[in-house]
Amino acid sequence: MMNKIELLAPAGDLEKLKWAIMYGADAVYIGGKKFNLRANTTNFTIDEIKEGVEFAHKHNAKVYVTVNMVFHEDDFDGLIDYLKKLEKIKVDAIIICDIFIIDLLKENNINLEVHLSTQTSVLNKEAVKFYKNEGVKRIVLARETDKNAIKDIINKTNMDIEVFIHGAMCTCYSGRCMLSNYMTNRDSNRGGCAQICRWNFDLYDEYKSKLNSNIDFAISPKDLSLLKYIPELIDMGVKSFKIEGRMKSVYYVATIISVYRRIIDRYLKDKENYKYNKKDEIELYRCANRETTDQYYDKFPTEKEQYYSGREEITNQDFLGIVIDYDKENKEIILQQRNYFKVGDKINIFGPNKDSFNLVVSYIKNENNEYIDCAKHPKEIIKIPCDKIVSKNDLIRVNFFS
Amino acid sequence: MNNIIIPFPNIENFKFFMENDIDGFIIGIEGYSENFNNYVKEKELNKICKILNEKNKKIYISLNKIYFNNEIKNLESLIYKISKLEVNAIVFSDMAVLNIVKEKNLNINLIWHCKLVTNSKTINFLQKRGINGFFCSSEITLDEYIKIVKNTTASCFIKLFGFNKMATSSRKLITNYFKYAKIKKDPKRKYYFKEKSSDEFYIVVEDDNTNFFTGKILNGILEYKKLINENINTTIILDDYMIEEAAFYNVIEAFLALKRCPTDEEFANKLKQVIDSNCYNNTYNGFLNKKTIYKVKNDE
Numbered sequence: 120m121m122n123k124i125e126l127l128a129p130a131g132d133l134e135k136l137k138w139a140i141m142y143g144a145d146a147v148y149i150g151g152k153k154f155n156l157r158a159n160t161t162n163f164t165i166d167e168i169k170e171g172v173e174f175a176h177k178h179n180a181k182v183y184v185t186v187n188m189v190f191h192e193d194d195f196d197g198l199i200d201y202l203k204k205l206e207k208i209k210v211d212a213i214i215i216c217d218i219f220i221i222d223l224l225k226e227n228n229i230n231l232e233v234h235l236s237t238q239t240s241v242l243n244k245e246a247v248k249f250y251k252n253e254g255v256k257r258i259v260l261a262r263e264t265d266k267n268a269i270k271d272i273i274n275k276t277n278m279d280i281e282v283f284i285h286g287a288m289c290t291c292y293s294g295r296c297m298l299s300n301y302m303t304n305r306d307s308n309r310g311g312c313a314q315i316c317r318w319n320f321d322l323y324d325e326y327k328s329k330l331n332s333n334i335d336f337a338i339s340p341k342d343l344s345l346l347k348y349i350p351e352l353i354d355m356g357v358k359s360f361k362i363e364g365r366m367k368s369v370y371y372v373a374t375i376i377s378v379y380r381r382i383i384d385r386y387l388k389d390k391e392n393y394k395y396n397k398k399d400e401i402e403l404y405r406c407a408n409r410e411t412t413d414q415y416y417d418k419f420p421t422e423k424e425q426y427y428s429g430r431e432e433i434t435n436q437d438f439l440g441i442v443i444d445y446d447k448e449n450k451e452i453i454l455q456q457r458n459y460f461k462v463g464d465k466i467n468i469f470g471p472n473k474d475s476f477n478l479v480v481s482y483i484k485n486e487n488n489e490y491i492d493c494a495k496h497p498k499e500i501i502k503i504p505c506d507k508i509v510s511k512n513d514l515i516r517v518n519f520f521s
Numbered sequence: 522m523n524n525i526i527i528p529f530p531n532i533e534n535f536k537f538f539m540e541n542d543i544d545g546f547i548i549g550i551e552g553y554s555e556n557f558n559n560y561v562k563e564k565e566l567n568k569i570c571k572i573l574n575e576k577n578k579k580i581y582i583s584l585n586k587i588y589f590n591n592e593i594k595n596l597e598s599l600i601y602k603i604s605k606l607e608v609n610a611i612v613f614s615d616m617a618v619l620n621i622v623k624e625k626n627l628n629i630n631l632i633w634h635c636k637l638v639t640n641s642k643t644i645n646f647l648q649k650r651g652i653n654g655f656f657c658s659s660e661i662t663l664d665e666y667i668k669i670v671k672n673t674t675a676s677c678f679i680k681l682f683g684f685n686k687m688a689t690s691s692r693k694l695i696t697n698y699f700k701y702a703k704i705k706k707d708p709k710r711k712y713y714f715k716e717k718s719s720d721e722f723y724i725v726v727e728d729d730n731t732n733f734f735t736g737k738i739l740n741g742i743l744e745y746k747k748l749i750n751e752n753i754n755t756t757i758i759l760d761d762y763m764i765e766e767a768a769f770y771n772v773i774e775a776f777l778a779l780k781r782c783p784t785d786e787e788f789a790n791k792l793k794q795v796i797d798s799n800c801y802n803n804t805y806n807g808f809l810n811k812k813t814i815y816k817v818k819n820d821e
Contacts, residue, residue, distance in 0.1 A: 249616040
């Protein structure tokens, strides 16, 4: 019998929620307008959460809502009402950091499954046991947890464990970092993180003399990717694989989810003959414009798992367009352009539950069926020839495989 | 009455603190605690506790780290040993400590010390699960603190002097930087860092973890006066981490003087100036009178 492994995607808004589920996520985590830690994303109104839940449930997927801010004494207003609404619209769980919410749910007879946020920095089995005894159904382990700890925690506690497998890392223990508040007066634990750990600094000795170096003092970690370890993590009994990035684009979410979906399914279908495929790695790493490493998973991170000065963050222009429709009569893809491409370019088309394929653009037509040399206007509707039938919401990107 | 407690000093200065009116000590244990000037070895604990008990000083053992899974076995053994000593409480940051005490049914008081201590509901939740008190987060205002104290029966502790910790990373960030930049310096010293466009210095120190601190020193003596005047029952923590020894003596004397004579406004202001000048006027009052201005939007 197959292990049930959940692939959990971030969704910053309703559109991304739908894309993530279409591209293979078993569940998505989202934030409402209140009580969550991503003040800068669009976030969901109650009506949007309801629509998202209905969409997800229709596609056999789940929705978890983050209620993960660290509350101050004046922040409680509206919380009970909000939790009742989440219960009513049947969200599958809430993700919390501040644990008084456990009692609040009981006292108000609110029936919501509780997951514990990585913001609580749980690193060990004793902490897991504490929260398990309090009725927490799942724990998102701290990103500092290594593979031996993950294995031991699962074996000793039999707790549902969620592990981050891909995305950005905090430099410091999550939920215990006050850099943002102290340096910019923006409280990261109430949604205002200014991402201080991505800044560059000068370092000075104890007499405040600047150290003589051309290299900035930086503390930013490279991103996490546990791509190579997916089979190992499945066999350990991890319940949920979490992708970071509620503020990322539709293209990013679709690409990352489709790659991990493929790997999980491939391994579960035929464990004995599963082989790591370098092509998956290329696809995955190309999509994010930051380098990735396995961080704490296999060894303690060193200077190689960090960024220092001089790093260029190049905007990814691989994403060329979204398929809007397919004209069977003329054998043409109708698409909305997202980045520049021209006649003669090699492209790759991918979509949910299908293998990607390559194509050379032999012509481009605009909406008036006039031939044009290139697609250079963002969101312009254009047509390109393709013998193979494609579906609405398939994505078109640069063919970087050849 | 508001107690004043300080980190356990080094052995040479031990006598000075025994004879003054300091109410108690927070003891950092080598390998299990962080951000102390002086650590006590596990094997010395028994002897030190006996001396402190003879002098009727309160004893708090600090387990203020988050522990990796492979540290749990030793942690269990240490907690068991502490539970057999005459100490007032363990101060802890990792829920593992609470779980170990509960599972093993150990008879020891627990004080929760974590960045997450910002409201009374969470404290009361944990009080029902066995904690006896809390060290509040440095991110809250004095008014928020007073509200919390009024909404809980747990013992309350607030730090009113010292460098405030901003964050902890388990990465060796100074070592890593020196390796990358090929700088031959000792990573275990105190360093300052600042953003290029700013004049504000912050402190970074590396031991088991890398810890980030404010560059300014919290001087909350006027807030102490307010707490006394409003009859807020709390224990005050004065933290000597990275503070010059002579200056810290004067800080202690200033707080003790205020404790003896808390009503005189002018006297309090003079004591504040004494502390400021002992700290090269590199002082401020943190978030005690400054509300965080940016938080998640409340519109639905």
